[in-house]
Amino acid sequence: MEELENAEMQDKKVKFNFENIKSLIRNSFRINKIIWKQHKALFVIFGITIFALSFLPFLRSSVNGKVIDLLINFIKTNTLSTVFPLFLAFYLIIDLIYAISGTTSDYIGYLFYKFLEETFSLLVIKKKGELDIATHEGSNFNDFANKIDESGVWHLQNFSDRQFYILENLVRIIIASFVIIQIKWWLVFIILVGTLPEIYKEVKYGQRVWSIWDSKSEVRRKYLQYKSYFSTVTNLSEIKLFGSVKHFYDKISDLFNNFQGELKKGEKSKYIIGLFTDSFSQIAISLVSIYFIFEVIHGKLTIGNLTFLLASVNNLHGAFGNFFSFLGKQYQDSLFVTDLFKLLDQEPTVDYKKDGVVINDKTPKIEFKNITFKYPNTDKIVLKNFNLTINPGEKIAIVGINGAGKTTLVKLLCRFYDPTEGEVLVDGVNLKELEINNWYNQLSILSQEYIKYYLLAKEAIGVGDVKKLFNEKLIKEAAKSSEAHAFIDEWEHKYDQMLGKIYKEGKELSIGQWQKLALARIFYRSSPIMVLDEPTSSIDAETEKNVFERLTNLPDDRTVILISHRFSTVRYADKICVISDGELKEYGSHEELMEIKDGLYHNLFELQAEGYR
Numbered sequence: 102m103e104e105l106e107n108a109e110m111q112d113k114k115v116k117f118n119f120e121n122i123k124s125l126i127r128n129s130f131r132i133n134k135i136i137w138k139q140h141k142a143l144f145v146i147f148g149i150t151i152f153a154l155s156f157l158p159f160l161r162s163s164v165n166g167k168v169i170d171l172l173i174n175f176i177k178t179n180t181l182s183t184v185f186p187l188f189l190a191f192y193l194i195i196d197l198i199y200a201i202s203g204t205t206s207d208y209i210g211y212l213f214y215k216f217l218e219e220t221f222s223l224l225v226i227k228k229k230g231e232l233d234i235a236t237h238e239g240s241n242f243n244d245f246a247n248k249i250d251e252s253g254v255w256h257l258q259n260f261s262d263r264q265f266y267i268l269e270n271l272v273r274i275i276i277a278s279f280v281i282i283q284i285k286w287w288l289v290f291i292i293l294v295g296t297l298p299e300i301y302k303e304v305k306y307g308q309r310v311w312s313i314w315d316s317k318s319e320v321r322r323k324y325l326q327y328k329s330y331f332s333t334v335t336n337l338s339e340i341k342l343f344g345s346v347k348h349f350y351d352k353i354s355d356l357f358n359n360f361q362g363e364l365k366k367g368e369k370s371k372y373i374i375g376l377f378t379d380s381f382s383q384i385a386i387s388l389v390s391i392y393f394i395f396e397v398i399h400g401k402l403t404i405g406n407l408t409f410l411l412a413s414v415n416n417l418h419g420a421f422g423n424f425f426s427f428l429g430k431q432y433q434d435s436l437f438v439t440d441l442f443k444l445l446d447q448e449p450t451v452d453y454k455k456d457g458v459v460i461n462d463k464t465p466k467i468e469f470k471n472i473t474f475k476y477p478n479t480d481k482i483v484l485k486n487f488n489l490t491i492n493p494g495e496k497i498a499i500v501g502i503n504g505a506g507k508t509t510l511v512k513l514l515c516r517f518y519d520p521t522e523g524e525v526l527v528d529g530v531n532l533k534e535l536e537i538n539n540w541y542n543q544l545s546i547l548s549q550e551y552i553k554y555y556l557l558a559k560e561a562i563g564v565g566d567v568k569k570l571f572n573e574k575l576i577k578e579a580a581k582s583s584e585a586h587a588f589i590d591e592w593e594h595k596y597d598q599m600l601g602k603i604y605k606e607g608k609e610l611s612i613g614q615w616q617k618l619a620l621a622r623i624f625y626r627s628s629p630i631m632v633l634d635e636p637t638s639s640i641d642a643e644t645e646k647n648v649f650e651r652l653t654n655l656p657d658d659r660t661v662i663l664i665s666h667r668f669s670t671v672r673y674a675d676k677i678c679v680i681s682d683g684e685l686k687e688y689g690s691h692e693e694l695m696e697i698k699d700g701l702y703h704n705l706f707e708l709q710a711e712g713y714r
């Protein structure tokens with residue numbers, strides 16, 4: 102996915118290019134439009150306060166200058182001007198408005214910050230939920246999306262906040278330049294030239310990295326990875342038993358050393374360059390200040406004017422510095438914002454029909470017709486000219502070695518992917534024509550990698566079909582079918598027991614118990630088509646047989662597809678499909694397949710049976 106490469110930007114040296122400037126402006130418009138739509142009044146007030154914050158300091162120092170001049174006049178002549186109280190009052194009012202503007206803009210800035218966090222975090226989560234599995238499984242996509250989840254919204258918040266401060270500094274530059282130009286235009290020029298090296302330093306070393314957490318993502322990911330080996334008991338047990346504790350400790354230590362070394366080098370150059378740039382800009386300011394002092398000596402400026410002008414010079418210098426360093430940071434954050442919007446604009450790979458065919462609750466016939474399939478961007482043919490018809494109510498088992506293509510078949514049935522060639526038909530209708538959520542209502546699928554829900558036991562089963570509103574009677578029945586009831590019933594809180602050791606009251610389950618709980622979800626969901634992709638690998642053989650029996654004894658119209666490596670269960674299926682190299686090699690009942698001497702099924706069955714004799 103070429104467009105995702107931008108996500109790696111943060112790892113690379115950020116180079117300026119015009120395209121990124123254009124996206125920066127686009128990003129600004131897009132974010133402001135969202136804020137504007139929700140908070141018009143706040144947006145306007147924020148604008149006014151920001152303008153007040155940039156404008157008032159000038160008014161304040163100008164009035165301040167006037168007050169000083171009036172005081173000097175008073176010392177000289179011993180008469181206080183009648184306008185003195187007026188200016189004093191004015192001075193106090195400006196201070197008051199300035200303080201109010203500051204507090205107000207802080208508050209509104211905070212509101213915007215929180216608004217953006219909520220809005221965009223929810224948008225990202227929504228998008229992740231909406232996008233199809235093919236997109237999620239696509240190269241880099243998950244990594245890209247998680248990286249955005251990790252830091253994209255935070256960068257967007259800063260980006261949004263900072264644009265107002267960029268504006269504030271721009272207004273300050275304009276006003277200060279206007280004031281100083283009144284004396285001599287080239288004074289502004291001197292200050293700008295004096296500030297340039299400082300700006301260069303700020304832009305080059307602007308974003309100080311404080312810890313490994315905000316280091317380059319590659320370094321951070323490695324660090325998190327190694328650290329995770331020390332964080333769970335399972336991981337710790339393994340590395341202790343394998344004697345690799347020191348190995349990974351040293352890796353982390355090396356990571357710190359490399360990282361800190363690079364940082365210190367960067368900070369040292371920044372310090373040395375800073376000594377020069379700061380002195381340079383200070384000299385420029387001093388020159389301008391001296392010019393003004395001479396103007397006072399020559400009687401062309403009053404002391405009041407001088408204080409006003411010196412304040413304006415400092416203002417201009419500060420605003421120049423801020424403006425450019427903010428722009429630099431804005432440019433960097435904009436790259437993240439661009440990525441964030443890229444995620445939000447991501448179109449699904451599989452095109453689901455909005456008003457597709459809706460099928461009724463009668464169990465449909467499923468046909469895999471001449472299916473050939475390769476995963477996107479790969480060359481390996483996973484399924485080759487595959488044909489299989491599953492009649493309503495059939496109990497089918499699929500067997501085959503690891504990587505044979507069994508799970509892939511299930512993914513095609515869920516339309517996570519479309520076949521490269523051929524079609525999947527549901528009651529004669531191409532799967533592509535179906536309304537996808539209606540189709541999912543027909544399916545109960547338990548995959549090899551199911552979720553261990555850290556919820557109450559009844560919720561962990563009830564999420565199998567939230568439409569049933571956590572019906573406790575049905576939950577209990579489902580748990581009985583999957584044999585989870587036996588261990589749940591022994592707990593003090595029974596179905597109200599919290600699961601997961603991350604909670605104080607939470608119970609941790611054995612892997613087999615987790616699987617039984619996952620199976621209970623399937624029984625609870627109880628759709629016309631039930632697919633179990635090796636969900637019973639950690640369940641004892643007896644339970645697996647019982648569960649499968651219960652599945653096969655479900656009402657006749659229910660289709661069951663079981664993928665399992667355990668032939669003692671598989672043998673009870675109506676029909677068994679043997680997949681090898683992506684092809685359907687053998688198909689029939691246990692007895693029929695055992696007839697084929699030297700057949701795949703026959704040999705595998707004998708091999709397993711051998712182990713028990």
Ligand SMILES: Nc1ncnc2c1ncn2[C@@H]1O[C@H](COP(=O)(O)OP(=O)(O)OP(=O)(O)O)[C@@H](O)[C@H]1O
Nearest residue numbers: 238476479483501502503504505506507508509510
């Ligand atoms: N998302 C993917 N992208 C690319 N190739 C994949 C992907 N998932 C699986 N494959 C490849 O497709 C082939 C079939 O995988 P599949 O998961 O269907 O096997 P399986 O029969 O379910 O194996 P197992 O018994 O180990 O579960 C494998 O060679 C695998 O490497």
Ligand SMILES: [Mg+2]
Nearest residue numbers: 507508549634
């Ligand atoms: Mg599999």
